[in-house]
Amino acid sequence: MMRRRTTLLTGCTALVLALGSTACGGGTPVSAGGGDKALSGKTVTVAGVWSGSEQKNFQKVLDAFSEKTGAKTQFVSTGDNVSTVVGSKIEGGNAPDVVMVPQVGVLQQFAKKGWLKPLSATAQQTIGADYAPVWKTYGSVDGTLYGLYFKAAHKSTVWYSPAALTQAGVKPPTTYDEMLKAGHTVSDSGLAAFAVAGQDGWTLTDWFENIYLSQAGPEKYDALAAHKLKWTDASVVKALQTLGKLFKDKQLVAGGQKEALNTDFPGSVEKVFGPKPQAGMVYEGDFVAGVAHDQFGKNIGTDANFFPFPAVDGGKAPVVSGGDAAVVLKDGKNADAGMKLLEYLATPEAAAVWAKAGGFLSPNKKLDLAGYGDDVTRATAKSLVAAGDSVRFDMSDQAPASFGGTKGVGEWKLLQDFLRDPSDPQGTAAKLEAAAAKAYQG
Numbered sequence: 001m002m003r004r005r006t007t008l009l010t011g012c013t014a015l016v017l018a019l020g021s022t023a024c025g026g027g028t029p030v031s032a033g034g035g036d037k038a039l040s041g042k043t044v045t046v047a048g049v050w051s052g053s054e055q056k057n058f059q060k061v062l063d064a065f066s067e068k069t070g071a072k073t074q075f076v077s078t079g080d081n082v083s084t085v086v087g088s089k090i091e092g093g094n095a096p097d098v099v100m101v102p103q104v105g106v107l108q109q110f111a112k113k114g115w116l117k118p119l120s121a122t123a124q125q126t127i128g129a130d131y132a133p134v135w136k137t138y139g140s141v142d143g144t145l146y147g148l149y150f151k152a153a154h155k156s157t158v159w160y161s162p163a164a165l166t167q168a169g170v171k172p173p174t175t176y177d178e179m180l181k182a183g184h185t186v187s188d189s190g191l192a193a194f195a196v197a198g199q200d201g202w203t204l205t206d207w208f209e210n211i212y213l214s215q216a217g218p219e220k221y222d223a224l225a226a227h228k229l230k231w232t233d234a235s236v237v238k239a240l241q242t243l244g245k246l247f248k249d250k251q252l253v254a255g256g257q258k259e260a261l262n263t264d265f266p267g268s269v270e271k272v273f274g275p276k277p278q279a280g281m282v283y284e285g286d287f288v289a290g291v292a293h294d295q296f297g298k299n300i301g302t303d304a305n306f307f308p309f310p311a312v313d314g315g316k317a318p319v320v321s322g323g324d325a326a327v328v329l330k331d332g333k334n335a336d337a338g339m340k341l342l343e344y345l346a347t348p349e350a351a352a353v354w355a356k357a358g359g360f361l362s363p364n365k366k367l368d369l370a371g372y373g374d375d376v377t378r379a380t381a382k383s384l385v386a387a388g389d390s391v392r393f394d395m396s397d398q399a400p401a402s403f404g405g406t407k408g409v410g411e412w413k414l415l416q417d418f419l420r421d422p423s424d425p426q427g428t429a430a431k432l433e434a435a436a437a438k439a440y441q442g
């Protein structure tokens with residue numbers, strides 16, 4: 001679950017992964033009572049993982065809903081273990097009305113336990129009109145739509161120091177092979193190419209997922225994510241070989257494999273954008289910008305920029321995402337008012353509130369790019385929306401937590417072992433399959 005909380009590092013980042021202004025239009029109007037305050041006297045309770053600046057900014061959205069409908073709202077921060085906290089609240093007769101669910105697997109778990117209300121016709125209409133169908137798929141279980149993806153992350157961005165690339169005389173690459181070649185040129189100019197956060201296993205799953213999506217294609221990605229394709233498949237071995245090219249090259253990885261395994265995510269950003277740069281590039285999601293800006297004072301677009309994760313072996317450039325889906329619990333005391341909140345969250349009007357505050361991205365395709373705070377933000381948002389149905393949700397977040405989301409075991413540990421010694425991709429694939437088979441059976 002560490003991957004989920006990296007967004008907390010962003011604070012009020014200059015990279016406003018925003019949604020655009022309320023004037024962008026195109027969304028279905030919320031049928032929440034409009035100006036007549038139809039929900040006066042009702043309190044909608046919302047549970048979610050957010051705390052700090054994220055909770056503060058989401059509260060602004062809830063306040064706007066209150067202003068529009070007359071409903072009061074109460075936010076309950078669950079910490080990372082959403083399913084346990086929500087489950088205990090349901091058992092205690094104190095279920096929240098709405099939950100912001102951070103993983104596809106958790107949404108599916110809630111639906112299969114019978115906890116969720118299907119989305120209203122109004123919410124479904126808005127999602128159908130304003131979102132790529134893939135977001136409807138990730139919000140559905142057995143053909144029923146339960147979740148609205150309100151907040152997203154873009155995890156196919158490679159961040160770089162423009163000064164480092166300029167000094168080396170290289171331009172942002174468009175293919176994986178070009179990226180490795182550019183990395184060698186950066187290394188020849190005095191800096192390592194990449195800071196790799198190997199201490200955090202989730203970053204290594206993200207590396208793998210981007211390579212696999214581009215190289216093997218979305219159909220195989222979906223099959224592997226559902227464990228309908230075995231990890232011993234030749235496509236997995238090939239992706240590991242491709243990743244291994246980078247991992248085993250001491251010119252490309254700052255400090256080599258040993259130092260990478262002792263570098264956490266914030267540390268990897270520091271190696272590129274901190275006071276003593278050791279590398280020219282760092283791969284991770286849009287939240288890299290928040291750390292570069294808030295912790296190291298970098299101006300996004302000038303001192304720090306990104307290029308899209310490049311295409312691998314002639315495939316399409318990948319777009320891997322993550323996100324938080326809003327769902328309505330059947331047992332909530334004001335579940336009907338909770339559904340009105342979801343109808344509101346589906347509109348550009350709601351999204352624009354957090355957009356203005358910063359640290360936010362939405363897959364809503366009707367939002368006006370002019371509402372973004374800077375060119376880098378616009379490019380990031382445009383990339384996510386333009387990817388349409390080719391967007392794929394983070395694979396390890398779709399897996400059982402014992403395989404895809406737990407420190408020291410499963411995919412996280414096995415990819416750390418692979419970083420330590422990338423000489424046997426086939427052996428690593430076999431270990432991944434053994435761990436996956438055990439987790440998916442459970």
